[in-house]
Amino acid sequence: MHTHSTENDRIQAAYKSASNVYHKTPGGDFQRSSVRHLLVDLDPVPNPGDAVLDLGCGTGIGIFMLLELYPQVGKIVGLDLSPQMLEKARAESAQLDHPITWLEGDGHKLPLEDNSFNLIISHNAFHWMTDRAKVLQELNRVLVPGGRIALLFEGAGARENQMSVRRRVLSKYGLTPPIGYGTAHAHDSEVAWNTVSAVENLVEEAGFQIIDVWARQSYQYIPPELIVTMFRSTNAYWSSGLSQEQTESIMDEIKNEIYTQATERGFREIMYPINVIAVKP
Template sequence: MGNSSSFADRYQSVLVPVIFEPWAREVIRRAAPRAGEHILDLGCGTGVVIRLVAELAPAPVGLTGADHSPEMLNVARSLAVRSGLEADWVEADAAVLPFENYRFDLAFCQQALQFFPDRPAALRELRRVLKPGGRLFFSVQRELDVNPMLKAQAAALNAHVGEEAAAAVRAICSLPDGVELRALFEDAGFEDVEVEAVTLTLHHPDARTFAAGAMGGMHTGDKLSGLAKDGVERAVEAFLEGLGDYFDGAGMHVPHAAHVISARC
């Protein structure tokens, strides 16, 4: 349960359907991709944005997913091949993109900006590879206090695994300030920057199964593999208790709050 490739598979099977697919649909709806566009997903993970763009958008010319993780990209490639999707999957540092100037018309980035070591450099690079007039759409998690699922995860991990594990969840919410976000994009040279607080309601029919999978398959790695079975059970119970009324005894219906950033070159 601890190796990287199984982590990427688990990330895809547990987190993507519940969290990243609904958010991908939301940002794609807002972006309204046009026929003939070259589209980039930066920090693409296992490729959900690219797969949904291919499904929902009118005939893009080119689809590219870029990520620093070869394991995530391997899953993305495998799923694309399985569905007959043609896309480029590129291992890349967001701050040093291996693309020529002005290649893309539209760029997405879903819940990755907060993890980039050099955010200003990554945004300058993105501006370089976008065409004049090109658009971008990012989602970035808001603060822990308005994200009860992540708050419950952090508290459960803090109590049953340790502070380092809880800090890994808090890192997901490490860029919650809308003013700071706007400044990052404007300082990188983007125009018409809009930062909107958006909340989706996420669902899972079996919150207990989701809790075990989510705490063992986050962006930040497996936090439960070192626990004995009873320790995992205690952590899961703490997560469910932390959900409060968002857990109905079986499933969960929980608000998930992020900023959606749009801008153009």
């Protein structure tokens, strides 16, 4: 198990490079529709002036969707580990009237006061975090009683098609297959923390009452170049000790497999988002 800081260094390295492509891809449209799905049916809807935190806000798509759906909300904080992702978010929010604080920080140790938010959203970020019980405790701490979390993250088996290509190629070279993109990521975990029932336990143990949990497996056709770019951005997980040349040649092999399997529609991938809405009593 890596320490948080090592893991955070790798995540920062991954998103430093991912920030350049994150928004421009068809994957971005998929992200927008899934974040909409998470937020659109919030019941009750946020009250005027409610304070909202987006944990792992990245380039800000969750916050921008939230403002489209619920422009009445008050203070908004977008928190992320990656300064480059935040930079993109900051640039995009410059045209908005609503003030948003973009804050660099770690979900394991929120630089935020107790009882200071009514709603916390987190879209596709929770599965990156190593100590999820700790993160949930932090979310509980900064919420007011009656405040809610709305989380969406990858369930066990998500993205298995691309992960199995990477696992197969890397193990040919005796390299330890990375655990997904991060140590804590959904894939390859010895014991899946991210099944619906395990997640329900985790959330309840952190002191929340669950309002709703839903998960649905589907398929998405992803442009192969996007998968290769994302793999490339996470090389830090497996390439230490290899020369640049060796790393490139292994990447080429992964790339070839991804392109070989892709059809005109793209590379067929398994999507399995788990959505959780819960309240702090």
